[in-house]
Amino acid sequence: MDFLPALRELVRTYQAFDAFSGQHIRKLGLTMSQFDVIATLGNTAGMSCRDIGEKTLMVKGTLTGVLDRLEKKQLITRVENPHDKRSVLVHLTPAGQRIFEDAFPAHLAYLEPAFRRLGKERLDTLQQELAALRQALEQTGKS
Amino acid sequence: MDFLPALRELVRTYQAFDAFSGQHIRKLGLTMSQFDVIATLGNTAGMSCRDIGEKTLMVKGTLTGVLDRLEKKQLITRVENPHDKRSVLVHLTPAGQRIFEDAFPAHLAYLEPAFRRLGKERLDTLQQELAALRQALEQTGKS
DNA sequence: CAAAAATAGTACGAACGCGTACAATATAGT
DNA sequence: ACTATATTGTACGCGTTCGTACTATTTTTG
Numbered sequence: 481m482d483f484l485p486a487l488r489e490l491v492r493t494y495q496a497f498d499a500f501s502g503q504h505i506r507k508l509g510l511t512m513s514q515f516d517v518i519a520t521l522g523n524t525a526g527m528s529c530r531d532i533g534e535k536t537l538m539v540k541g542t543l544t545g546v547l548d549r550l551e552k553k554q555l556i557t558r559v560e561n562p563h564d565k566r567s568v569l570v571h572l573t574p575a576g577q578r579i580f581e582d583a584f585p586a587h588l589a590y591l592e593p594a595f596r597r598l599g600k601e602r603l604d605t606l607q608q609e610l611a612a613l614r615q616a617l618e619q620t621g622k623s
Numbered sequence: 624m625d626f627l628p629a630l631r632e633l634v635r636t637y638q639a640f641d642a643f644s645g646q647h648i649r650k651l652g653l654t655m656s657q658f659d660v661i662a663t664l665g666n667t668a669g670m671s672c673r674d675i676g677e678k679t680l681m682v683k684g685t686l687t688g689v690l691d692r693l694e695k696k697q698l699i700t701r702v703e704n705p706h707d708k709r710s711v712l713v714h715l716t717p718a719g720q721r722i723f724e725d726a727f728p729a730h731l732a733y734l735e736p737a738f739r740r741l742g743k744e745r746l747d748t749l750q751q752e753l754a755a756l757r758q759a760l761e762q763t764g765k766s
Numbered sequence: 767c768a769a770a771a772a773t774a775g776t777a778c779g780a781a782c783g784c785g786t787a788c789a790a791t792a793t794a795g796t
Numbered sequence: 797a798c799t800a801t802a803t804t805g806t807a808c809g810c811g812t813t814c815g816t817a818c819t820a821t822t823t824t825t826g
Contacts, residue, residue, distance in 0.1 A: 483738035486750040487640070493757040494637040495680060497630070500760045502784090511811065529775060537638060542813050544776055549811075566774040566821045595626035597759035602752055607629040609741075609749035614636040616740035617643045645814090654781065672805060685783050687806055692781075709791045709804040 490613075504590045508583050513538065513546045515583065518555065518572065522580035526569040528561065555579060633756075647733045651726050656681065656689045658726065661698065661715065665723035669712040671704065698722060 498512070505515045513536070520535045521527060527535075533543050547570060550556045555576035558568045572580060595603060641655070648658045659679045664670060670678075676686050690713060693699045698719035701711045715723060738746060 481735065481739055481743060481746075483734070483746055486738070486746045486753075487734075489750045489753040489757070490637060490640060491680060493753040493760075494633060496757045496760045497633060499784095500764050503764070506785090513812065530773085537634060538812090539814065540775065541777085541815075545812070561774095564774080564822070568775075591626070591630075592624065594759045594763035595629070595756075596624055597763065598752075598756055600624060602755060603624075603626055603629045605748065606752035606756060607632045609745055609752060610629075610632040610636040612745060613738075613741055613749060614632070614639045616737045617636075617639045620737035620740065621643050621646070642814095649815090656782065673803085681782090682784060683805065684785075684807085688782075704804095707792075707804080711805075 500594065501587075501591065504587060505583075508579070510579075510583070511546075513542070514550055514555075515587070517543075517546060517550060517570075518576055518580050519584050519587075521556065521570060521572050521576070522584060526559070526571040528567045528569060530567065532570060550576070643737065644730075644734065647730060648726075651722070653722075653726070654689075656685070657693055657698075658730070660686075660689055660693060660713075661719055661723050662727050664699065664713060664715050664719070665727060669702070669714040671710045671712060673710065675713060693719070 502512050505512055508515070510518070516536045516538075517532060520532055529540055529543050529547070532538075533540050536543075538546065547556060547558065551558060554573055557571050557573055559571065561567045561569050598606070645655050648655055651658070653661070656679070659681075660675060663675055663678045672683055672686050672690070675681075676683050679686075681689065690699060690701065694701060697716055700714050700716055702714065704710045704712050741749070
């Protein structure tokens with residue numbers, strides 16, 4: 481079975497999205513990962529690294545570095561979790577909150593036209609087939 | 624329009640593939656990028672960096688480093704192109720050729736069961752929808 | 767309760783990935 | 797021919813990504 485074309489298209493499309501999205505975000509002085517963390521942290525009362533990693537799909541080792549740079553930019557703070565001294569709670573600072581309120585809707589508005597071109601139906605189909613492939617990969621990986 | 628779920632699935636699926644594929648390739652002492660270059664170079668009489676980059680979707684700056692490491696491993700060589708002194712021709716060494724002949728089919732065989740689970744039809748659909756999304760992204764990026 | 771196993775986060779090294787700048791060479795335009 | 801422009805690859809810095817190892821805490825178990 482010749483799955484290489486589909487595979488190739490997966491990579492190409494992912495990269496196209498990454499380029500398209502990243503181009504906009506870099507203008508705000510952020511990286512995709514940093515933006516992702518800020519978007520995740522918005523409208524929350526603080527999250528552990530573990531939870532952030534789960535949402536953003538970053539492994540914890542990666543997250544440490546991203547948080548370090550966000551902390552240096554004074555967009556987030558790390559405070560000790562009183563209930564579990566192993567973990568920390570990550571919060572947006574007021575400056576981080578401001579970026580969330582400005583940049584997040586702006587970025588959605590930037591992305592929207594591209595996805596609108598596809599239409600809801602095709603987008604749904606795409607999502608389903610992607611999920612099926614992912615499951616196939618994860619299932620095969622286990623066995 | 625709520626495109627975030629589809630977007631999220633794109634990223635998750637890409638990462639799932641990357642993890643699944645990379646896991647196998649790392650056992651051969653290669654990285655995905657290195658494997659990609661070797662697979663591209665197999666059955667050719669040598670290619671320029673430009674062409675390799677086009678096939679593997681790496682930007683030239685990235686490629687320089689990957690080629691450096693492959694050269695250090697003595698899997699490729701860089702020879703001057705007599706027709707155009709700006710460019711170099713990248714070849715597989717005999718050792719590189721051996722890896723291509725062994726690892727490339729082995730890796731396809733490793734990937735195949737996962738894709739087989741989806742079936743040809745769903746795979747085709749997936750490819751089409753991905754291509755549509757990519758075009759939408761590229762079109763929107765231009766205008 | 768004490769030892770063993772799990773969990774949270776950090777530290778670190780290797781490799782990518784991208785943007786920018788740069789040197790060498792080719793190609794166009796005049 | 798000569799200059800302006802484009803192309804090829806490298807150099808470099810910043811940030812990400814991953815795997816592995818490690819410390820500090822829970823949590824589980826015997």
